[in-house]
Amino acid sequence: MKSARAFEDFLGGVRAIAPLIVAVVPIGLVFGAVAATKGLSSLEVGLMSALVFAGGSQFVALDIWTNPAAWAALGFSALLVNIRHLLMSASIGTKMPAFSAPAKYAAMLLLADEIWAMAEVRASDARLTPAWYAGLAVPFYLVWVLASLAGSIAGAFLGDPKAIGLDFAFPAVFIVLVMGFWKGRETGTVLAASAAAAVLTQQLLPGVWYIAAGAAAGVAATLLTGQRREACA
């Protein structure tokens, strides 16, 4: 009976991630195709997607790719782009009482943005189980690796994804998810602070500092409004 329940949970996760899988296919294809133009072989493209599994940092890596590859610069840029994962794992880590300690760490290895966001949505109205998380993570991981492989093989045959608006698919997914986190005026304060800091930082600093700045500003805003409320009470 327990395994039937786990299977049901797994399928629930698969259903939740299905629309994001549809959205990640074109992104993976584009990643593979761009990587091919930078001189990466299909094996190298597949390895990067399988081992790094963090789309944003993989695209940034292609931006700064050199021949031969500069491993220190690439590793450091991945660290910067992905530093937001620290906040994400700290947040979702408090919502995983159903996970054993090793399962928690294993789950973190696949904590891509999309998987984290769906897991947060699930944890906000139900118990997040390892089977449900696996239903999110495993198919998304496989499709990301396969799509980037296919893109590196198809390479030049793909058109410009911008022309048909596909590059907007992920911002759109995130907008929908943000709407789901709305809990009244306090959320509005967090969003306004985060947006303002992110836009300002993005205009002033190169790279992806804007994500860290926006996150920090949002958290600071919620702490400040909390303090003011305590002072009034």
Place this chain on the structure above:
Amino acid sequence: MTLDPNTLLAILAMAAATVLTRVSGLVLIHFVTIGANQKRALEAIPPAVLMAVIAPTALVTGPAETLAALATALAAMRLPLLAAVATGVLVVAVGRAVIRV
């Protein structure tokens, strides 16, 4: 099928950096006790991070992107995820074709 040693080293460095960011949050919450303020901060993280990721695209990239972001947000109130995303993609494609900057 070639595997350049420099490329492999770069991939491994990127993978190590990414794994470090993904597990360090878990390590962190072991050492920090979660009081009311910490809880409020943790709750603000998901919307703050998501907003930071989308803000430059939604606000300062161009009129087509801003319009599409608005359309997506409105669609999200009524439609399921994939339909709202399709709305955004459609609006941005049409907007880029129509609005000449």
